[in-house]
Amino acid sequence: MPEPMDQTFADFAARTAGTFRAVPVEAVASAVRRRRRTRHGALAALALAAIIAPVTLLNLGGRGETPPVVTPSTPAVTSPSGSPSAAPAPVVETRAVQVPGVAPDFPATVVFTDAEHGWALLVGCPSRAPACDQDDCVQAGHTCTAVLARTGDGGRTWHRVTGVPSLDGKVINLYALDGQTIALHLIKEKFLLTRDGGATFTTHPLSAPPQEAVLADARAHGHEGYGLACPGAVTFEDGASAPECERVQLYKIGSGPVVPQPQLGGNPNRASSLHRGLDGRFWLLTSPEHEGAPRIQLSEDGLRSWRQLPAPAQATAFGLVLSPDGAEVWLTGNTQQLWRLVGGAWQRQADLPAETQPHQVVALGGGILLAGNPSGVWRLQDGVFTQVPGLPGLGILTRLPDGTLFGYDDNGRKWLSPGTGNAADRPWIKIF
Amino acid sequence: MSPPTGFTELYATHFQRLATQLYAYLGDHAEAQDLAQEAFCRAFDRWHRISAYDDPAGWVRRVAWNLATSRLRRRATALRYLSRQREEHVAGPEPDRVALVEALAKLPARHRLAVVLHHLGQLSTAEIAEQQGVAEGTVRSWLSRGRAALAAHVSDVREESSRA
Known part of the structure; x- marks a missing residue:
């Protein structure tokens, strides 16, 4: 039996779809023909739209x-x-992700692990040519070329990582732990991990993600060394939603669930977020299942005990x-x-x-x-x-x-x- | 210019589905119709290339969501032309549908995007991450928070639907 939210959306789709009526496909053909005749004008308008977008978005927001x-x-x-x-306006310096031997128009996904060390994944598609408008370039799937690069000087210079297997056509998530360590999640395929700045990589199956990836994810979300997950869940599941369960567990990465467990809700309807402070305190914020205040829990003794703090009366998660x-x-x-x-x-x-x-x-x-x-x-x-x-x-x-x-x-x-x-x-x- | 092989089937199969997702995301029925139409126009224009992709429907969805997300609606020649081609008036959404749209509108845009793509678009978090160019963990966070915030409204929506 579908859960209430799924049923609600299914009902919505069933009742709404019929209110949309596509114009006849012949009219689409005519419209495209007209567009081709006015291509230059349309592209000029698009360029202007891109320039003024940051301003007009303020008015279009609604x-x-x-x-x-x-x-x-x-x-x-x-x-x-x-x-x-x-x-006063802060000083803003501009640095480009320019990798020797890589075309300058390769869009880059960039992550930094500190002020100096960062990684960039540059992806260029054959369709990314002057005649290609932006939406074509988003696609191209398996035909795109991917290059991994790194910096050790805050992005002033970038160097291509040469030890990595071919990434062309892959969909990749980056989990960078530091300047030497990064895990690449090749969606639906595997993990690649380097601990030596990209000189060598090891391969890991989706069912056994490298611990460095889990650590990097925890660090990025402010709970260094710890995580929340459904019992038995693999943290980096592939191609599916996060597992759902009645009650998630707090675990130490590399060790397993901690004892005692705080009061945690299920995933996802009573999601919790974990925060670890440099003063040694752990904080847990759990959303209410329905209306009401979130649950706030605090451990001040290294996870040996938890106490609940009252939430502000008006707070809703x-x-x-x-x-x-x-x-x-x-x-x-x-x-x-x-x-x-x-x-x-x-x-x-x-x-x-x-x-x-x-x-x-x-x-x-x-x-x-x-x-x-x-x-x-x-x-x-x-x-x-x-x-x-x-x-x-x-x-x-x-x-x-x-x-x-x-x-x-x-x-x-x-x-x-x-x-x-x-x-x-x-x-x-x-x-x- | 006749419709190319494969396009007509894709158009017939996915147009309403895509427009429904955009409506849930934008809360604007007419805009959803326009953006879905625009996405299919672009697909038609590039069909020789897109038809070779593994997932042409995914391409159209991506374009439509890019348009919706950036709100850079291209009110270009094709759209204006198409707006005159609608042959009949289609009734707008009924109150029970509006209830869910209003509940969704209370979510932050990214949370709403994740919820709509997951529950209406039937996309996995990995697929949403791919489409949006963000880490999968980020999408999981959006989805989790969006669902948590929406959960309180769902019972209200269902009650309203049952009365309708």
């Missing part, structure tokens, strides 16, 4: 993509224009954010609410900028947050969110283990801000 607003009960969110306390030293704890709600744990109580803060999600929020320490949204990057200081000039909207904003901030914008460019601390003028590097 669902929350408007600038943050002041809420009466909370401190203000302001934009730099007209704000007397606007921060969402994210938990820790400062670099783990001392500051922030909670985000799903309607831009923000709380900070002060003296064991949750204190409401300024609302997050519109559309900001937990994976777009980093705590810098000293009561300062950075939050990304479609409009830009915002800095919370002294109770006020102020837009950081010169930075685009970042769809992802995370902190690497060495304190470096890493994000990427909607145009696929990566943004790196090396260093620690919470200075407003920390430099940024745009990598494309």
Whole structure:
């Protein structure tokens, strides 16, 4: 018997599909013929659309993509224009992912493990020619050429990894642990792992992913060395959704489930997120099954015991954010609410900028947050969110283990801000 | 220009399915219709190449979702032409369908995308990751959070559907 959500969507599809009526295929042929006659004009219009997109998206959003607003009960969110306390624009340096021998137009997927070390997967398709518009280039599947490269100087120079087997035509996820270690998940095929900077690779079956991949994934999600999974699940399942179960388990990577287990819900309807602070504390945030507050659990003694913290009365799940030293704890709600744990109580803060999600929020320490949204990057200081000039909207904003901030914008460019601390003028590097 | 071999079948099989997904994602019935139409126009235009792919339907879906996600609707000649070719008025969505769309609209866009592609598009997390160019773990996170947030609304939607 299908679960209620599946049934709901099945009902929806059954009732909705008939409301759409495709035009006759002959009309499609006529439309395409007309388009071919006006190709040059259409391409020019597309180029203009690409240029103005970042601006027009603000107006097209419709669902929350408007600038943050002041809420009466909370401190203000302001934009730099007209704000007397606007921060100076940070220095932005640009570095290109240029790999000797590789065409410069190969789009790159880039990951960094610290300020200096990063990996790039560059994929070029035969259709990526001047006559090819962007959507054709997304496809091409098995015909694409893939090149793995690495940097050890923050993206100033990139070097092709020569020891890797052919990656052409593969769909690949990258799990980088450090400058020497990266696991490549070749979807539906296998894992490739190097521990020596790409000089040699070992092959691992999908049923036995290398531990380095699991460690890298845990590190990237802020729970170094630990994970949550359904009992018996292989962490990197292939071609299927994450396993579903009544109750997930907290496990130490390489060791197995910890004892005692905290109170955990099932996957996915009562999903939990795990956070490990550098102060040794572990935090667990579990979504409610239905309406209600999330469950917040804390271990302060190395996982030997857990206690539950009351959640803010108005909170309906969402994210938990820790400062670099783990001392500051922030909670985000799903309607831009923000709380900070002060003296064991949750204190409401300024609302997050519109559309900001937990994976777009980093705590810098000293009561300062950075939050990304479609409009830009915002800095919370002294109770006020102020837009950081010169930075685009970042769809992802995370902190690497060495304190470096890493994000990427909607145009696929990566943004790196090396260093620690919470200075407003920390430099940024745009990598494309 | 006659319809090429294979295209007509693909078009007939997938158009409504794709438009339904886009409607769930965008919450705009007319826009969903337009974007699905645009995606199939592009497929027609490049059919000699796309027909050789392992999964032409996947290509069309990817294009449609790119359009929907970026909202760079190409209101170009073909679309304007096609908009005049609709032969009949099709009734809009009924209230019970709107309930699910409204519930979906409350989710962050990426969570909504993952939920729609998984539950309506029947894609695995790996396939969604491939389409969106992100890590599979990221999609799992989107899907998990989206489903968790949507779960509270599903019972309401079902109750509304049963009354309709």
